[in-house]
Amino acid sequence: METKVNYVLVGLFALLLSVAMIAGVLWLSAGKQYRAEYDTYVAYMNESVSGLNLNAPVKYRGVEVGQINLITLDKENPEQVRLEFAIERGIPIKQDTIAVLKSQGLTGIAYIELSGGSSTSPLLEPKKSAPYPVIKTGPSLMGRLDTALSTLLNNLNTTTENLNALLDEDNRKVLKHTLADVSVLSRTLAAHKADIDKSLTNTSLTMENVAQISVQLPQLIEKIGRTTESIEKMGKEMSRASAGVRTTLDDVGPDVRRFANDGLPELERMMVSMRELMVSLQRLTEQVEQNPGVLLRGKDARQRGPGE
Numbered sequence: 001m002e003t004k005v006n007y008v009l010v011g012l013f014a015l016l017l018s019v020a021m022i023a024g025v026l027w028l029s030a031g032k033q034y035r036a037e038y039d040t041y042v043a044y045m046n047e048s049v050s051g052l053n054l055n056a057p058v059k060y061r062g063v064e065v066g067q068i069n070l071i072t073l074d075k076e077n078p079e080q081v082r083l084e085f086a087i088e089r090g091i092p093i094k095q096d097t098i099a100v101l102k103s104q105g106l107t108g109i110a111y112i113e114l115s116g117g118s119s120t121s122p123l124l125e126p127k128k129s130a131p132y133p134v135i136k137t138g139p140s141l142m143g144r145l146d147t148a149l150s151t152l153l154n155n156l157n158t159t160t161e162n163l164n165a166l167l168d169e170d171n172r173k174v175l176k177h178t179l180a181d182v183s184v185l186s187r188t189l190a191a192h193k194a195d196i197d198k199s200l201t202n203t204s205l206t207m208e209n210v211a212q213i214s215v216q217l218p219q220l221i222e223k224i225g226r227t228t229e230s231i232e233k234m235g236k237e238m239s240r241a242s243a244g245v246r247t248t249l250d251d252v253g254p255d256v257r258r259f260a261n262d263g264l265p266e267l268e269r270m271m272v273s274m275r276e277l278m279v280s281l282q283r284l285t286e287q288v289e290q291n292p293g294v295l296l297r298g299k300d301a302r303q304r305g306p307g308e
Helices: 002-035 141-166 169-191 193-249 254-290
Strands: 038-045 058-061 063-073 082-086 100-105 107-117 135-137
Touching: 058 082, 100 141, 169 193, 193 254
Parallel strands: 038 135, 058 107, 100 135
Antiparallel strands: 038 082, 058 063, 063 082, 100 107
């Protein structure tokens, strides 16, 4: 009987000790919270706050600085959620501070993350018409993903509609015919591959000949120029000789006059022909200078006019 009484006393002592430790922890926590001073801030979320509960932590750059005291719909705008934060006094909440809804790890526990707050920005103060300062909010990661996915789906739908409009029955027929023509053209080119290679080879040889002619062309033009000068000089000398003959004929007899009357016209016609030859050579020189290929292809056929 005595042994059983000892066990009861030991169990009772352990129970009382546990209760005392829990009470001490609660008292210390309550005392610390009681000693801390908090300021109330308000934020308005434009998205769902699913998973966010009362007393959820409020963190500033990862450091817990307060908690959420109230979650309710905005009475003036039901599309917004009104949040009230209790943030430790002395935390520098600036005008450019932004509150964003985040989830912690794989557990999905939601909390509020504060960011921003540059050193040059002034402290956030309440407006005259509001009892508490209002912290600006930004879209959460899920909100940004939802917006991006919605935009992507809209773009895909628009692209699909445009493709369907582009590839209608008539355009599909045209595309089918075009592909058939391309196939025929490919087979034709493959069948005449030897002829095409031969034509390319001939073209290469022709280009080489043209290059050689281009090298020799200055010398040819120089020779033609010298020939033209010689013919012009010979014409001038013949003109002077004709004038001398006419002067001499004035002093000779009638027989010589008849010779001059019959022979000189022929001589003049020959001079005219030589002048025409000189003009033709000059024209040929100009054409060769402007288009050296005329030596290979010849003169282009003159296009017929209307009615010819």
